[in-house]
Amino acid sequence: MAANTDQQTAVEDEDFRFHADVLESILSHVPLVDLVSASLVSKSWSDAVSSSLRHHNTPRPWLVLHAQARHPPYATAVHAYDPRSGIWIKIPQPPMDYIAGLKSSHSSFVYMFSPARFSFSSDPLNLEWHHVEPPLVWRQDPIVARVGDSVVVAGGGCDFEDEPLAVEIYDLNTRSWRICDSMPGNIRDSAASSWLSIAVAAEKLIVADKVSGQTHCFDPETNSWSGPFDLLIGESGSISSYNIGCANNSLVLIALCRIKDVERVKIWRVTGGDFECEEIGEMPLEYVARLRSESSGECSINVRVGGSIMYVYNDTWDGEEVVACELVAGGGCRWWSVTNAVAREKTAERFVYTCAVVGIDELQRAMRAGNLRCDFE
Amino acid sequence: MENRETLPSPEKEKLTTLMSLDGHIFPVEEAVIVELRAIRRLLPAAGDATIPISQVTGQILAKIIDYCRKHNDHKLNRLRDEEISAWDRHFVDVDEELLFDLLVASHFLEVKDLFYLTVTTVTDTMKTKSPAQVGNMDQLRNLFISNFRLD
Numbered sequence A: 001m002a003a004n005t006d007q008q009t010a011v012e013d014e015d016f017r018f019h020a021d022v023l024e025s026i027l028s029h030v031p032l033v034d035l036v037s038a039s040l041v042s043k044s045w046s047d048a049v050s051s052s053l054r055h056h057n058t059p060r061p062w063l064v065l066h067a068q069a070r071h072p073p074y075a076t077a078v079h080a081y082d083p084r085s086g087i088w089i090k091i092p093q094p095p096m097d098y099i100a101g102l103k104s105s106h107s108s109f110v111y112m113f114s115p116a117r118f119s120f121s122s123d124p125l126n127l128e129w130h131h132v133e134p135p136l137v138w139r140q141d142p143i144v145a146r147v148g149d150s151v152v153v154a155g156g157g158c159d160f161e162d163e164p165l166a167v168e169i170y171d172l173n174t175r176s177w178r179i180c181d182s183m184p185g186n187i188r189d190s191a192a193s194s195w196l197s198i199a200v201a202a203e204k205l206i207v208a209d210k211v212s213g214q215t216h217c218f219d220p221e222t223n224s225w226s227g228p229f230d231l232l233i234g235e236s237g238s239i240s241s242y243n244i245g246c247a248n249n250s251l252v253l254i255a256l257c258r259i260k261d262v263e264r265v266k267i268w269r270v271t272g273g274d275f276e277c278e279e280i281g282e283m284p285l286e287y288v289a290r291l292r293s294e295s296s297g298e299c300s301i302n303v304r305v306g307g308s309i310m311y312v313y314n315d316t317w318d319g320e321e322v323v324a325c326e327l328v329a330g331g332g333c334r335w336w337s338v339t340n341a342v343a344r345e346k347t348a349e350r351f352v353y354t355c356a357v358v359g360i361d362e363l364q365r366a367m368r369a370g371n372l373r374c375d376f377e
Numbered sequence B: 001m002e003n004r005e006t007l008p009s010p011e012k013e014k015l016t017t018l019m020s021l022d023g024h025i026f027p028v029e030e031a032v033i034v035e036l037r038a039i040r041r042l043l044p045a046a047g048d049a050t051i052p053i054s055q056v057t058g059q060i061l062a063k064i065i066d067y068c069r070k071h072n073d074h075k076l077n078r079l080r081d082e083e084i085s086a087w088d089r090h091f092v093d094v095d096e097e098l099l100f101d102l103l104v105a106s107h108f109l110e111v112k113d114l115f116y117l118t119v120t121t122v123t124d125t126m127k128t129k130s131p132a133q134v135g136n137m138d139q140l141r142n143l144f145i146s147n148f149r150l151d
Helices: A007-012 A022-029 A032-039 A043-055 A285-290 A360-368 B030-035 B058-075 B081-091 B096-109 B112-127 B131-135 B138-147
Strands: A062-069 A076-082 A087-091 A103-106 A109-113 A118-121 A130-132 A143-147 A150-154 A167-171 A176-180 A196-201 A204-209 A214-219 A224-230 A238-247 A250-259 A262-271 A276-282 A301-306 A309-314 A321-327 A333-339 A349-356 B015-019 B025-029
Touching (some): A022 A043, A022 B138, A032 A360, A032 B131, A103 A143, A103 A301, A109 A143, A143 A196, A196 A250, A204 A238, A250 A301, A262 A285, B025 B058, B096 B138
Antiparallel strands (some): A143 A150, A196 A204, A214 A224, A262 A276, A301 A309, A321 A333
């Protein structure tokens, strides 16, 4: 089979390549979730599918949308967007009591607190949950993140305590809590899900104040905090929102800024112990417009990051579109927008987003456990 | 086998002659050749010679030429969108063996839209199958065998 060497036809067929091998071509066009059955036929089929996925049209991080009712029993429906094939699928949930409002802090980590229980999940499709006793001190909206085998709970306001709240860490190996010194700085009373942006990079927890960009870093190995650091991005305009995440194993910053009266969204890579920022891209203005809230005319952004993709969304209640940015080889960014599969039932529901690195393995496990009988939208 | 009459035209339209694996001859017009991207690339060098399509039988080649003609009609607005969609659905409503023959041939000849149509049809079939049923899709399995040593 001749490879496509004709320059003109190569340009025409830019987004549709005939691979030298017909099987590769087929598998490239089959959505990941439809490849699961083929991958479960036998070990050889599984190897064949995995090999194909490695070489052609590899899986890319999913955007997962958890739509939760605001009142008990907090019924939750989960839908996931697969950028590899551009489709949304519904993910049936394991039978579970949703004890409180669901929250997410970074990548695919979700959690919820009640006075009796702390529940969390970090697998890509959130099908496996841990239910443990809650930390010693009850807090309002603390920082919660998974760093390696530790779940860190820090800060959060408390009406009854004047003393700074200790950081508590749940160790997944010993299945027990330990306490360490409270975090320094003035962000420990902040309601995490509203005012702080959280990322986990290089086995450390990084917390940035969304308004000031002031950043602290916690290492669960040494139980120590460092910072504050300032994220200096040298913008001549004003920055209204700092958001961080971990893309391709390094820290990235997505900031909403106003330059000469125009709202822009830019991306920086953040490196080194000094948190130096290097600009890597800017969101095309047509996509910035899609993030603007219809009711208030304002842009209020949040991000979820995984692998090489950053999903940027408006976290006010009428956000309907998500803008995706993918870091491509060679240093550029590819931008596109994703329309939510589900229209939010306005005040009745909350949307919680995660970004999940989903491969054929996760889908195989889900199908074997009976969790995956997906309906297409 | 198809053997359409070409419409009379002021200039004589250039026909290219294709020959299938099993020796059937198909004179085809420019509009069809354009869709067979793999063949289109050979044209300048081929001149007036008959082009052998060594991997496609006459039965399949005829169907592919038919597909290209129908889609050319659609392009020239001789067919409405609903008509071509219905025609496509009927075209792929065939047994698995024939569907895969069309898939492989459209890949070989690089007929983009037909390849995509057949792949989508195969995918839709796979969506509803359990692993055991997918394992019984002999045509798919044959493709895997030619690439990997399957148990």
